[in-house]
Amino acid sequence: MTGTAVWDLVVVGGGPAGSAAALGALADRPGARVLVLDRDEFPRDKSCGDGIAPHVVDVLGPLGAGDVVDGWTPLQRLDLSRGQARVAGHLARPVWVIPREVFDARLVDRAVRAGATLARHRVREVRRDGEVVVVDDAVRARVLVAADGVHSAVRAATGARPTTRRALAIRGYTPTPAAYHGRQVIRFGEGKVPSYAWAFDRGDGQANVGYGEFSRNGRASSRAAMLGRLEDLLPGTVADGSRWRGHHLPLSGWGSASEQPDGPILYAGDAAGLVNPMTGEGIYYAVATGALAGRVAARALREGRPAAAGAAHRRATRRLLGRHLHHTWAASHLIRSPTVVRAGIAAASADRRVFDALVELGLGDGRITPRLVGGLALRLAGH
Numbered sequence: 001m002t003g004t005a006v007w008d009l010v011v012v013g014g015g016p017a018g019s020a021a022a023l024g025a026l027a028d029r030p031g032a033r034v035l036v037l038d039r040d041e042f043p044r045d046k047s048c049g050d051g052i053a054p055h056v057v058d059v060l061g062p063l064g065a066g067d068v069v070d071g072w073t074p075l076q077r078l079d080l081s082r083g084q085a086r087v088a089g090h091l092a093r094p095v096w097v098i099p100r101e102v103f104d105a106r107l108v109d110r111a112v113r114a115g116a117t118l119a120r121h122r123v124r125e126v127r128r129d130g131e132v133v134v135v136d137d138a139v140r141a142r143v144l145v146a147a148d149g150v151h152s153a154v155r156a157a158t159g160a161r162p163t164t165r166r167a168l169a170i171r172g173y174t175p176t177p178a179a180y181h182g183r184q185v186i187r188f189g190e191g192k193v194p195s196y197a198w199a200f201d202r203g204d205g206q207a208n209v210g211y212g213e214f215s216r217n218g219r220a221s222s223r224a225a226m227l228g229r230l231e232d233l234l235p236g237t238v239a240d241g242s243r244w245r246g247h248h249l250p251l252s253g254w255g256s257a258s259e260q261p262d263g264p265i266l267y268a269g270d271a272a273g274l275v276n277p278m279t280g281e282g283i284y285y286a287v288a289t290g291a292l293a294g295r296v297a298a299r300a301l302r303e304g305r306p307a308a309a310g311a312a313h314r315r316a317t318r319r320l321l322g323r324h325l326h327h328t329w330a331a332s333h334l335i336r337s338p339t340v341v342r343a344g345i346a347a348a349s350a351d352r353r354v355f356d357a358l359v360e361l362g363l364g365d366g367r368i369t370p371r372l373v374g375g376l377a378l379r380l381a382g383h
Helices: 016-028 054-063 100-114 153-158 223-233 283-302 306-334 338-350 352-363 370-381
Strands: 006-012 034-038 075-082 085-097 117-120 126-129 132-135 139-146 166-175 183-188 195-201 206-214 242-250 265-267
Touching: 006 016, 006 132, 006 283, 016 034, 016 054, 016 100, 016 139, 016 283, 034 100, 034 139, 054 085, 054 100, 054 283, 075 338, 085 183, 085 338, 085 352, 100 117, 126 153, 139 153, 139 283, 139 306, 153 265, 166 223, 195 223, 206 223, 223 242, 265 283, 265 306, 283 306, 306 352, 338 352, 338 370, 352 370
Parallel strands: 006 034, 006 139, 034 117, 075 183, 139 265
Antiparallel strands: 075 085, 126 132, 132 139, 166 206, 166 242, 183 195, 195 206
């Protein structure tokens, strides 16, 4: 790994964003020298809801990695509620629930098969040396992709502004309760702080269960308090649960798609502060922006302009997610009102297209559609 040779691309973080970056670069420039650094060995666990939206497969398929969901049962049904308000329906496209220790290991394996080199290394220092990016005085790269999560060492080392809006979640696994078999279940909390509990059937007899809430003035709830709220919302999920892990989520803001700085250091996924602010979903954003970063890096290298990669990645990310993030930012503020949440659930129950729009807004590339606005307005007027 060390030496005087310069890698074409160094990716810090081997999760979905980092593996997708390696795959994107190698798809655009086969034979490129790509190094993926991760502090852990694979397989390794990550605290997450484990939901894999169809949009993820849409991105990975052309990169030769669409088979990472093979062997896992697709889910077709969503059950959404707050108090007595409830809507349940079939999803327009299936989703998968795959443990991150499986999904991430499969994805990084596809990157290695495509030609990337994987090495275990904890990054501590990143600096520019002329036209080269230097990592810990040991690794040199023409372009670097930071895909090392919410507590990005690259962001810290380069002085990039950290994301400030956060959510906190806890996740565990439990034998799938009969009532939740074959579906994703989401129950919104009824307190002042926006929150929800979930139970996602993996299809193998186990369910991913958890609870998440927006941070309150930077203060985090205790593990016991969060598990208590999970049990209140989804009774019976805590007693037999195991492998509980908490994690912070860097929620996207109105302008998150435009925060990529100039230069040869690119940010993707959680390291870029890209997580759906309405639902906390981040795997699609990670894979999509990782693949973009890899392709942008390959093109910049082909043109002999690695320093231009940052501006190109910013433009590409804005084209992909800019409008969507404006809509999810607005939706994340609207759902702070219990009245709006109840109205949205009622509108989705009455109109299939409203249901589909809400799902798309929470999972991938959705918008607040005129149909959704009309449905909300109708229910709010009758409130």
